[in-house]
Amino acid sequence: MSFKPAAAPSFAAAAQPGRGVAWVVGVLVAIALFGNFYVYDSIGPVADLLQQQRGFSDTQVALLNAIYSLPNVVLILVGGVLVDRFGAARMTLMTAGICALGAALTAFSPNFAGMAAGRLLYGIGAETFNIATLAAVADYFGGRSLALAMGAELAVGRMGSYGADMSPTWFAGAYAQGWQPPLVIATAIAATSFAAAFGYWWVDRGPRRAGLLPTGKTAEKFQWRDLLHFGRAYWYLLALCVLWYSVILAFRSTFSIKYFQHAHGLDLATAGEMNSYVFLAAVFATPAFGWMCDRLGRYAPFLALGALLLPVALGVLALTHWSLWLSTALIGVSFSLVPAVMWPLTSRLVAPNRFGTAIGLMWVAQNAGISGANLAAGWLNDRFGAGAANPAGYGGMMAFFGAASVAGCACALLLWRTAGRRQHELAHGG
Numbered sequence: 016m017s018f019k020p021a022a023a024p025s026f027a028a029a030a031q032p033g034r035g036v037a038w039v040v041g042v043l044v045a046i047a048l049f050g051n052f053y054v055y056d057s058i059g060p061v062a063d064l065l066q067q068q069r070g071f072s073d074t075q076v077a078l079l080n081a082i083y084s085l086p087n088v089v090l091i092l093v094g095g096v097l098v099d100r101f102g103a104a105r106m107t108l109m110t111a112g113i114c115a116l117g118a119a120l121t122a123f124s125p126n127f128a129g130m131a132a133g134r135l136l137y138g139i140g141a142e143t144f145n146i147a148t149l150a151a152v153a154d155y156f157g158g159r160s161l162a163l164a165m166g167a168e169l170a171v172g173r174m175g176s177y178g179a180d181m182s183p184t185w186f187a188g189a190y191a192q193g194w195q196p197p198l199v200i201a202t203a204i205a206a207t208s209f210a211a212a213f214g215y216w217w218v219d220r221g222p223r224r225a226g227l228l229p230t231g232k233t234a235e236k237f238q239w240r241d242l243l244h245f246g247r248a249y250w251y252l253l254a255l256c257v258l259w260y261s262v263i264l265a266f267r268s269t270f271s272i273k274y275f276q277h278a279h280g281l282d283l284a285t286a287g288e289m290n291s292y293v294f295l296a297a298v299f300a301t302p303a304f305g306w307m308c309d310r311l312g313r314y315a316p317f318l319a320l321g322a323l324l325l326p327v328a329l330g331v332l333a334l335t336h337w338s339l340w341l342s343t344a345l346i347g348v349s350f351s352l353v354p355a356v357m358w359p360l361t362s363r364l365v366a367p368n369r370f371g372t373a374i375g376l377m378w379v380a381q382n383a384g385i386s387g388a389n390l391a392a393g394w395l396n397d398r399f400g401a402g403a404a405n406p407a408g409y410g411g412m413m414a415f416f417g418a419a420s421v422a423g424c425a426c427a428l429l430l431w432r433t434a435g436r437r438q439h440e441l442a443h444g445g
């Protein structure tokens with residue numbers, strides 16, 4: 016089994032936009048992604064404040080992130096098809112606008128229902144936005160250091176996540192005033208993301224009109240039976256995507272800061288900083304790992320290593336009193352390695368005009384997983400009375416995350432065994 020689809024129309028081989036334009040687009044998309052990831056991760060740092068000042072339960076906090084994922088269980092497949100049909104630039108612009116509105120609604124709503132509606136709206140825009148940005152990179156960098164380019168884009172996105180975690184330190188004054196000012200800051204950052212998306216749409220009109228990019232005409236009509244034509248390797252990749260992201264995002268983006276505060280005795284700023292190092296590591300390591308994969312032409316073994324490090328890190332965190340630095344470093348490597356390999360690998364597994372659809376399908380399942388994992392973790396914490404007075408109550412959540420991450424690792428090993436041997440990976444020419 017080859018990693019390259021048999022009949023993939025290759026845009027890499029055809030004329031491409033110039034390097035200069037590609038770089039301008041790369042920078043604008045990166046800025047847009049920075050803002051988007053900042054808003055995505057803006058709930059974790061205010062979780063404790065929302066509980067103290069507004070009396071939210073863990074289940075309600077979890078719902079603010081779960082509701083981001085819920086609509087995407089259906090919508091993102093449509094979003095992927097829309098990206099293939101209308102092009103990455105138009106969809107990036109449209110969805111960045113929806114995200115900015117969602118962020119504003121979250122920040123300015125007087126009650127839980129309004130905040131949840133804001134996160135819902137943000138989620139509706141954000142996941143299709145993320146697909147569109149990956150497609151943008153594939154459009155402009157396909158065939159030339161794609162893994163490095165995707166890694167670099169994700170790295171800037173991770174800077175947004177890092178910024179959100181560091182915000183209690185950077186914007187201590189805002190946090191001192193309560194839960195709302197930090198979310199207003201997130202809204203301003205979402206507006207910047209929209210401005211960058213507008214710039215990308217503007218620049219993209221030239222190359223698109225010149226026929227240098229895939230157009231809606233090349234996007235084939237979506238057929239359910241096409242999904243059956245994705246090979247077995249794709250399905251293992253999808254299962255790993257669901258399990259690994261469910262754990263890493265439900266833990267890192269929702270509960271880890273609270274967990275560090277309550278189970279490891281850190282204050283809010285230190286807990287946010289500790290969490291942020293995972294994202295900071297990813298800023299540098301994701302493009303470096305992408306570059307390494309481009310050079311070595313090997314993917315599956317690195318994916319398996321990245322997937323293995325997650326359960327190891329969770330075990331260290333939950334079962335030992337070893338320094339938090341160790342688990343943070345292990346999760347940091349996992350968080351850098353898995354995405355650095357997963358998305359370029361997906362783009363090699365499917366035809367360019369099916370890329371949006373393939374990612375859409377992965378993210379349908381991923382969002383169902385993330386949503387379920389957030390709700391399950393929140394429920395387990397409430398059920399076992401997890402909190403500052405009962406740190407042992409977090410045991411159920413940690414066991415749940417541990418089991419899911421072990422299952423993810425098994426999928427990565429199956430992928431390696433099925434389609435990731437050197438001879439398979441060399442089949443596409445590295």
Ligand SMILES: N[C@@H](Cc1c[nH]cn1)C(=O)NCC(=O)O
Pocket residue numbers: 052055142145169260264354378381
């Ligand atoms: N579907 C997204 C989820 C996400 C993560 N951070 C913000 N949104 C995704 O998988 N993005 C790619 C990634 O590696 O984060």
